[in-house]
Each structure stands twice: as C-alpha cells, then as structure tokens.
Amino acid sequence: MGLSIVVPILGPPAAGKSTLALALGADPSRRVFRLREQVPVDVLVATTSAADRLGWVDDSVVDPAVRSYLEEAAENGDVDAVLMDNFPGTGDQTQLLIDAVVDIAPGCVLEPVELLLDDRTRRRRAKRRRVCHSCEKDPISDPRMPAEATTPHSWTCARCGSLLHPRRGDAPSLFAARSRRHQDSTDAIRTTFTNAGYPVSTLNANQPPSEMARLVGAMLNHRSHTA
Numbered sequence: 001m002g003l004s005i006v007v008p009i010l011g012p013p014a015a016g017k018s019t020l021a022l023a024l025g026a027d028p029s030r031r032v033f034r035l036r037e038q039v040p041v042d043v044l045v046a047t048t049s050a051a052d053r054l055g056w057v058d059d060s061v062v063d064p065a066v067r068s069y070l071e072e073a074a075e076n077g078d079v080d081a082v083l084m085d086n087f088p089g090t091g092d093q094t095q096l097l098i099d100a101v102v103d104i105a106p107g108c109v110l111e112p113v114e115l116l117l118d119d120r121t122r123r124r125r126a127k128r129r130r131v132c133h134s135c136e137k138d139p140i141s142d143p144r145m146p147a148e149a150t151t152p153h154s155w156t157c158a159r160c161g162s163l164l165h166p167r168r169g170d171a172p173s174l175f176a177a178r179s180r181r182h183q184d185s186t187d188a189i190r191t192t193f194t195n196a197g198y199p200v201s202t203l204n205a206n207q208p209p210s211e212m213a214r215l216v217g218a219m220l221n222h223r224s225h226t227a
C-alpha cells in the first residue's frame, strides 16, 4: 500500500477545515498534518508577538517540517493518505509542498480541496464555535480544535466538563485580518497548484460536516483503491 494521496484542505476561516480533517482523520490509514504541531514552540511563540503576524511561520522552518512529516508518512506502510488542515497558506508554501511530494513520494497524488462558504455564514459559525483548553493542551494556550458542547447553547465541554472558550483568532478584528490574509493568498495558491498540474477541487461548505466528510472520504477511497 503506502502513501498514495495528499489532500490539502483549503478555505477561509470558519469554513470547516479542521472539522473535516478531524472527521476524515479518524480512519487509521489517514494522517492529519497541522503545521503548528510540527514547528518548535519558540517559533509558535514568535508568531503571536505581533498581531499582524497571524501565525505566519518562515519557509525555512516550514520546508523541513513538511519534508520530515511526509518522509515519516511515506515510510509507514499503514498510512495511505495525508490530509493537510489549512496548509499550504501561501503560494511559496504551495511550491515547497509540491516539491516535497515529488521528491519523497513520486507516485503520490496531490488533490487540493477548497471549501467555499459565504462571509455571513462564516462569521456566524465563528461566533458560535468553542475550544477546550482542557482537552487540547496547546503549547501557547491557543487551542484550535472544534470542541463539542453538552447542548448547542452551553459552554460546557461534552468530553471533559470544563468551561469552553471562544477561539482566540475568532475575535472580530483577528477574524477579519485572517479572512483578508486568506483572500490575499488564495489566488497564488490556486495558480501554483494548477500550473503544476494539480487542479483545486471546490466543495460547498454550507452543508453538514458529516456530508462533507462523506464526499471527500469517497474521493479518498476511490483514489487509494485505484492508485
């Protein structure tokens, strides 16, 4: 078997990228790459020191992180797919990802998927979403994973009973800045993938997460069985 497909999951803030990656990653043959889990803590700390840096990480850190992650996945015979949650985030990151896949897993397919969702629905979702500082021990106390509440309007974590919090980056000014950054980089990402022969598929994100996971899961299964 071996690594046969890498799926970058793209899209604006609050489109549902992490939820989709979590749902798909539940299958043991799939791994989820999250850049911030692969870089040293001091780099993460530096990304928060200025508001306008917005979690930006230098390519000299990103490149080896992506390469060592893919090398490990390619060596592990049980991993068939790597999903990338919100990566790449720039045109340069897109190129370094393409180069890394070609070098490390030449037979592997790259199938970027971009989630599409209107601004109003995104803002509404961002306002509603919660994270759990207890379930997700983030090194810089900035948890990102969507947490489930006991009931839709409660602030109690369904998993551990702790108090849930809004996500730091969902504060209106940061959310707007993150949305602008996505808007500014999305053309370069699409163009770089397309020019290298990897067209970006789009997925309507205004549907239940389970349905999105079903659609992308079907694509993954199809690919891994025909690779």
Ligand SMILES: [Zn+2]
Pocket: 132, 133, 134, 135, 136, 147, 157, 158, 159, 160, 161, 162
């Ligand atoms: Zn919790």
